[in-house]
Amino acid sequence: MNWxxxxxxxxxxxxxxxxxxxxxxxxxxxxxxxxxxLLLARGRFWGKTLLNGLVHLPLILPPVVTGYLLLLTFGRxxxxxxxxxxxxxIVFSFRWTGAALACGVMGFPxxxxxxxxxxxxxxxxxxxxxxxxxxxxxxxxxxxxLPLILPGLIAGAILSFAKAMGEFGATITFVxxxxxxxxxxxxxxxxxxxxxxxxxxxxRLTLISIAISMVALIASEVLARRxxxxxxxx
Amino acid sequence: MxxxxxxxxxxxxxxxxxxxxxAGRLTALFxxxxxxxxxxxxxxxxxxxxxxxxxxxxxxxxVDTEARIFVPMHKRRIGMVFQDARLFPxxxxxxxxxxxxxxxxxxxxxxxxxxVVELLGIAHLLDRRPAKLxxxxxxxxxxxxxxxxxxxxxxxxxxxxSLDEARKAEILPYIERLRDETKIxxxxxxxxxxxxxxxxxxxxxxxxxxxxxxGPTEEIMQRLDLLPAEERGEGGAVLDAKxxxxxxxxGMTVLGSPAGEIRVPKLAMAAGAPVRIRIRARDVMIxxxxxxxxSALNILAGTITAVRPGIGPTxxxxxxxxxxxxxxxxxxxxxxxxxxxxGQQVFAVIKTVSFDSATTGAGxxxxxxx
Numbered sequence: 001m002n003w004x005x006x007x008x009x010x011x012x013x014x015x016x017x018x019x020x021x022x023x024x025x026x027x028x029x030x031x032x033x034x035x036x037x038l039l040l041a042r043g044r045f046w047g048k049t050l051l052n053g054l055v056h057l058p059l060i061l062p063p064v065v066t067g068y069l070l071l072l073t074f075g076r077x078x079x080x081x082x083x084x085x086x087x088x089x090i091v092f093s094f095r096w097t098g099a100a101l102a103c104g105v106m107g108f109p110x111x112x113x114x115x116x117x118x119x120x121x122x123x124x125x126x127x128x129x130x131x132x133x134x135x136x137x138x139x140x141x142x143x144x145x146l147p148l149i150l151p152g153l154i155a156g157a158i159l160s161f162a163k164a165m166g167e168f169g170a171t172i173t174f175v176x177x178x179x180x181x182x183x184x185x186x187x188x189x190x191x192x193x194x195x196x197x198x199x200x201x202x203x204r205l206t207l208i209s210i211a212i213s214m215v216a217l218i219a220s221e222v223l224a225r226r227x228x229x230x231x232x233x234x
Numbered sequence: 235m236x237x238x239x240x241x242x243x244x245x246x247x248x249x250x251x252x253x254x255x256x257a258g259r260l261t262a263l264f265x266x267x268x269x270x271x272x273x274x275x276x277x278x279x280x281x282x283x284x285x286x287x288x289x290x291x292x293x294x295x296x297v298d299t300e301a302r303i304f305v306p307m308h309k310r311r312i313g314m315v316f317q318d319a320r321l322f323p324x325x326x327x328x329x330x331x332x333x334x335x336x337x338x339x340x341x342x343x344x345x346x347x348x349x350v351v352e353l354l355g356i357a358h359l360l361d362r363r364p365a366k367l368x369x370x371x372x373x374x375x376x377x378x379x380x381x382x383x384x385x386x387x388x389x390x391x392x393x394x395x396s397l398d399e400a401r402k403a404e405i406l407p408y409i410e411r412l413r414d415e416t417k418i419x420x421x422x423x424x425x426x427x428x429x430x431x432x433x434x435x436x437x438x439x440x441x442x443x444x445x446x447x448x449g450p451t452e453e454i455m456q457r458l459d460l461l462p463a464e465e466r467g468e469g470g471a472v473l474d475a476k477x478x479x480x481x482x483x484x485g486m487t488v489l490g491s492p493a494g495e496i497r498v499p500k501l502a503m504a505a506g507a508p509v510r511i512r513i514r515a516r517d518v519m520i521x522x523x524x525x526x527x528x529s530a531l532n533i534l535a536g537t538i539t540a541v542r543p544g545i546g547p548t549x550x551x552x553x554x555x556x557x558x559x560x561x562x563x564x565x566x567x568x569x570x571x572x573x574x575x576x577g578q579q580v581f582a583v584i585k586t587v588s589f590d591s592a593t594t595g596a597g598x599x600x601x602x603x604x
Contacts, residue, residue: 129320131307132279133383134337143333147324 022164063169103164118152241287258436265440280307313385334383427468493555
């Protein structure tokens, strides 16, 4: 057992970095995820199908393509990259933030899908009842809609986190594979498989990766069940 | 309170074109399903935006399409009780009740939690989740939730329609208390003659999206032609009476009404309590002389004031008994045989057992089963 937890500093860094990247990707995706899910579930506007397609694009495209597009847009010379660096001092290329962006984008369709489904399941007549009691649309959303879609929100967040933990193609294309900066668990495993004698390290990180994913999944199950019980919807 | 509505609205093939005013304590919007009454109440609540028209409550304009006024529902301060309760599933009963208070300016909060909880008999439910309530309990909580937002007008959209008879009987007394003990004007949508006759002070009859008639309940309930076909048998006179005494030996209650004493099956009410009774026109017999040797206990003397053709081979005869009108529905043949005519002195005969809980109402349920 000892060899499993006896990680080298670089391996530890990969584990820590992966968790950090996945957490940031998940949290940062939530607000735009909820907004887009709302738009897609309830909006009636021209180009809705197109928007839906765009949101789902990262699911269908090869991850390398998504990574390359991110590089073109958010890279050092990409228009969005230049703008963000000049005005906000946010740099994505070859930084862990870039890894988080790549992971967030890859997990985004999964998150939006889960939230959208739960929004569509909300009984709008209950929201109307809140309106007649004096709540304006924003309050209705905060006090009625949001609590009712909480299970979907949790599911979407966990899916996004899990996707981020396993993301490889887009990340390595966009921000490369720099130890301590952009080398997440999958990149580290990949590196181990490329060097002689790296089997043991690869196996260790693989097992850790499985463990983290399982814990996240079980946590979401428990959380969702607890929320569901509290809600008691017939 | 005066509610004035003048609205035109259409969706698909259906059009509502209604104009009425009401100042009653409880105004019933009455008509068969598909007559537009729910649409109308949704327009008043602000859930639907009308194509054209104007709605105002006590001079406050809520909708005026010409002046481009449309007050959104959350600013109307109009409470609504839906047919399907629509409680918030993620909040306890207490949370549901408190919800509207949040959004009411404190200077305009007149409803008190304790008083409303007591009025509706829901104190024992406060900690429960809506999913754990019976249909009747849900509806009482929904009424309380609407009341605690301190509305200026309370709308009730068929609040009893999805409940069975026992649950209806459980809630009706609470709505009566609401009508009599609070000052909130109520607009009540229903397709049931029994509910309207018992609760309403005024009735607006709707038919195919239009107002067919409007007026005080006593008058409208006598217009059998206005009632939907399946409810026609329920139509008749509505009398405001009072419990005079109970006849324990025979299990009866004697009521004092303008038309005279009326004996009904025993009511669970104290002497002096007001009771509104409905005498179905089909339950009334007519005699030209005071009958003797007859089992029926209620014999009211009066004068024929109207003879109208009824539905099928029947006639409707209005008898003025001491100022109160009792309506009788009899066959053409009986009218012919008895040679009934306007101004004639006759006797209206009503069996005591023809009264039931639907026509006399029942007292409040005791605390134990409330």
